[in-house]
Amino acid sequence: MLVRPRVAEGHGTPPDDYRPRCCDEVFSAAHKDLPMDVTAGSPHAHPHRSPGRPFTGAASFAGGARSAVRVVVATVILSCMVSDGTPTRGDETAASKPAAALRALDIEGLADRIRPSVVVITIEGRDGRPLGVGSGFVVSPDGLIATNLHVIGEARPIRVRLADGRKFDVTEVHATDRAMDLAVVRIAARDLPALSLADTRSVRPGRPVVAIGNPLGLELSVVAGVVSGRRDIDGKPMFQLAIPIEQGNSGGPAVDADGKVIGILTLKSALSDNLGFAVDAAALRPLLEKPNPIPIEKWLTIGALDPRRWRTYFGASWRRRAGRIHVQGRGEGLGRRSLCIWQGGVPDGEFDVQVLARLHDDDGAAGLVFHFDGEMRHYGFYPSGGQLRLSRFDGPDVFSWRVLREVPGKAYRPGDWNALRVHIRGAHVECYCNGHRVITFDVQSYSRGQVGLCQFRExxxxxxxxxxxxxLPPLVPTEAEITAIAGLLQDWNHAAGIDPELLARHPQPNDRVRLALIEYARRLERKAERIRKLAGAAHVRSVAEQIARIFDPENESAPDLIRAALLVAALDNPELDVAAYVRQFEAMAEELRNRTAGTKNAAEKLAMLDRYFFEDLGFHGGRTNYYSPANSYLNDVMDDREGLPITLGILYAELGRRIGLALDGVGLPGHFVVRYTPDKGPPVWIDVFDRGKRLTRDQAAAKSRSITGEEPDEHAFAPLPPDRIVERMLRNLIGIAQRREDEAALLRYVEALVALHPDSVPERTFRAYLRYRGEQYDGAIRDIQWLRRHAADQVDLGQLDRLRQAIEAARSD
Structure with missing residues (x-):
């Protein structure tokens, strides 16, 4: 039972009038009353239900291990990838100007002039079918075409289609520059309409540009924009263009008002649809002046595998470079499988097959093949999505593929070189990853065949x-070698510097010493990382205990909600000076008391609070980046003067309390408001997120209903006690962490929830799983023991047993 936290602010589907601008949930400031959509599809936490209510959603603990946390940060990506995003403020400005900047330019006439010079470039696979499409342009009437090197790839047949429909096979790769991602190819054609290269030294931001290419297969499409800057990306001089670049645009020209090429379209921004990059056209001149021509016959053999040693099956591209075998592209076999089979034979009897493998995609799968029959059948041992898998393939379809064993990939190092080895002794097979035996199995179906490499899922x-x-000598150092290195370095005086002669006493060859040193360093780094994690866990425990003490029933003083809310922020920021922000808040309260000292009328005090909070201090709803955790950190809200309904509501209500106003926080489903209870008359609900807008009970209910789609019940309008307000803050952060797949943050917030509600079964269950994922094995075991003692009738004991088994297995690894 993988439990998921309830959601406090918001719901799964925003109303129609709340329209997110882009994928990272940046909302326009013009959109109001944005719901907190922290976990799509989750029901809303009811503030007055028991904290022991189970979380929603379920999944097995075993399955949870497959969803490792992945954090991806990108600024630019190759144009063959398509991404949605939000432009930076500067680029929004540039992107909004093309119409004005190009007003005096005859775009239609310019497009008619340059379109005949733009070509479609197609790369073909071994079967003659297209593998990819890009753009290019004529740079010489005698058949020279400029494009990107990544468009033509390596060792593939290249075809060019001119604007008039004529098709030509490329006869020569005239020149290439890998560093600049540029290529010039030749076709057997004459009298072609060539484009001239501009003198780009005078190009400045704001210059109009027009580009023609084949975006997403839409051939010879025209788009206009402006140059918005110059950038140096990975050593390449680039023009930053306020212009969209899509798959198929790569290699196309960006021309100025005179029809001269200023850049070759190359990169698409991961932040904006209307932002791209083009290599400075000046980089093409050396390729034209000093080419390095390669006939296409020889080009097709570059990087090719030696057919006497290797044979490939089921598609994909297998190449050799720098002593390594590279594979990319889509396989055609079952599971998008592709094979590269060793032609050197295998020994009789007992033997090993091993390789060092590095996957560029943690979600991918690639590894070793053995007992291949030359057609369809074989076994495979490979990492797959963070797991290690032994599979059998009996034929071409999904019904003939069987996963024999799958284990957590504790020994596997994502993104690094990993030593994979299969030891075969008759029907008995042992699979190793980085020297650790991870799978043993007795194979029955096939006992002989070829060995090699496999790749799945592109x-x-x-x-x-x-x-x-x-x-075979092991590819990774043995424990004896690592122990010897550790002993050798035990008395090493680090301050004396590095002396390779220290290693002269080691009995192993230098290459084995190097491997042992690298592995020993890796273990020290892992130990240091665990020590840092221990320091973080100690901090979280201290903060969670402080929060719990604030709300301890035996605490004689009233709960300090401001301090508790700041401690919630301190869970994520160990350097936060909570006491300093408490003093800052008290200074604000003192200033407000001085302003209202002569006022006894509560309504006037409330109006003065509004002026002080919204006008003088400038607090407002955080609509621009609603889902930012900073909107839940009270210190950031105090610094930036913007936040969520709940964080703004806490500050507003606590300031009002300091001047004698009867203000309470109310956790409506989907939206936090403040209730003002006057001496006479009905309560008034205040929407602090909307600059203190006053609401009747019916209006408050309508707001909640517009967000959740459900009618709030009577209990929803009751004031929340301070500890429940803090719980709601934590659940908001849990929802954000779930969206980001940040398990470390989830554990921090759940630790605080358990400190608040130590008898909560759902929180304890969730914490046990998160502790296991965070390698806090002893803590996870303690939670399991607590659940068995106190909640055996409320949990799935079988799932707890499986979790404990997973913990013991992880410990042994």
């Missing part, structure tokens, strides 16, 4: 040090 991977034979 995974990009590389392999080196492939070996097959008896008594």
């Amino acid at each position: 995974t990009e991977a590389e392999f080196r040090s492939f070996r097959v034979g008896r008594n």
Whole structure:
């Protein structure tokens, strides 16, 4: 039972009038009353239900191990990838100007002039079918075409289609520059309409540009924009363009008002649809002046595998470079499988097959093949999505593919080189990853066949040090070698510097010493990382205990909600000076008391609070980046003067309390408001997120209903006690962490929830799982023991047993 936290602010589907601008949930400031959509599809937490209410959603603990936390940060990506995003403020400005900047430019006439010079470039696979489409343009009437190097790829047949429909096979790769991602190819054509290269030294931001290419297969499409800057990206001089670049645009020209090429479209921004990059056209001149021509016959053999040693099956692109075998592209076999089979044979009897493999995609799959029958059948041992898997393939369809064993990939190092080895002794098979035996199995179906490499799901991977034979030296250092290195370095005086002569006493060859040193360093780094995690866990425990003490029933003083809310922020920021912000809040309260000292009328005090809070201090709803955790951190809200309904409501209500106003926080489903109870008359609900807008009970209910789609019940309008307000803040942060798949943050917030509600079964269950994922194995075991003692009738004991088994297995690894 993988439990999920309830959601406090918001719901799964925003109303029609709340329209997110882009994928990272940045909302326009013009959109009001944005719901907190922290976990799509989750029901809303009711503030007055028991904290022991189970979380929603379920999944197995075993399955949870497959969803490892992934954090991806990108600024630019190759144009062959398409991304949605939000432009930076500067680029929004640039992107909004093309119409004005190009007003005096005859775009239609310019497009008619340059379109005949733009070509479609197609790369073909071994079967003659297109593998990819890009753009290019004529740079010489005698058949020279400029494009990006990544458009033509490597060792593939290249075809060019001119604007008039004529098709030509490329006869020569005239020049290439890998660093600049540029290529010039030749076709057997004459009298072609060539484009001239501009003198780009005078190009400045704001210059109009027009581009023609084949975006997403829409051939010879025209788009206009402006140059918005110059950038140096990975050593390449680039023009930043306020212009969209999509798949198929790569290699196309960006021309100025005179029809001269200022850049070659190359990169698309991951932040904006209307932002791209083009290599400075000046980089093309050296390729035209000093080419390095390669006939297409030789081009097709570059990086090709030696057919005497390797044979590939089921598509994809297998190449050799720098002593490594690289694979990329889509396989055609079952599971988008592709194979590269060793032609050197295998020994009789007992033997090993091993390789060092590095996957460029943690979600991918690639590894070793053995007992291949030359057609469809074989076994495979490979990492797959963070797991290690032994599979059998009996044929071409999904019904003939069987996963024999799958284990957590504790020994596997994502993004690094991993030593995969299969030891075969008759029907008995042992699979190793980085020296750790992870799978043993007795194979029955096939006991002989070829060995080699496999790739699945378009995974990009590389392999080196492939070996097959008896008594092979291990690819990774043995425990004895690592122990010897550790002993050798035990008395090393680090301050004396690095002296390679220190290693002269080691009995192993230098290459084995190097491997042992690297592995020993890796273990020290892992130990240091665990020490840092221990420091973080100690901090979280201290903060959670402080929060719990504030709301301890035996505490004689009234709960300090401001301090508690600041401690919630301190869970994520160990350097936060909570006491300093408490003093800052008290200074605000003192200033407000001085302003209202001569006022006894409560309504006047409330109006003065509004002026002080919204006008003088400038607090407002955080609509621009509603889902930012900063909107839940009270210190950031105090610094930036913007936040969520709940954080603004806490500050507003606590300031009002300091001047004698009867203000209470109310946790309506989907929206937090403040209730003002006057001496006479009905209560008034205040929407602090909307600059203190006053609401009747019916209006408050309508707001909640517009967000959740449900009618709030009577209990929803009752004031929330301070500890429930803090719980609601934590659940908001839990929802944000779930969206970001940040398990470390989830554990921090759940630790605080358990400190608030130590008898809550759902929180304890969720914490046990998160502790396991965070390698806090002893703590996870203690939670399991507590659940068995106190809640055996409320939990799935079988799932708890499986979780405990997973913990013991992780410990042994």
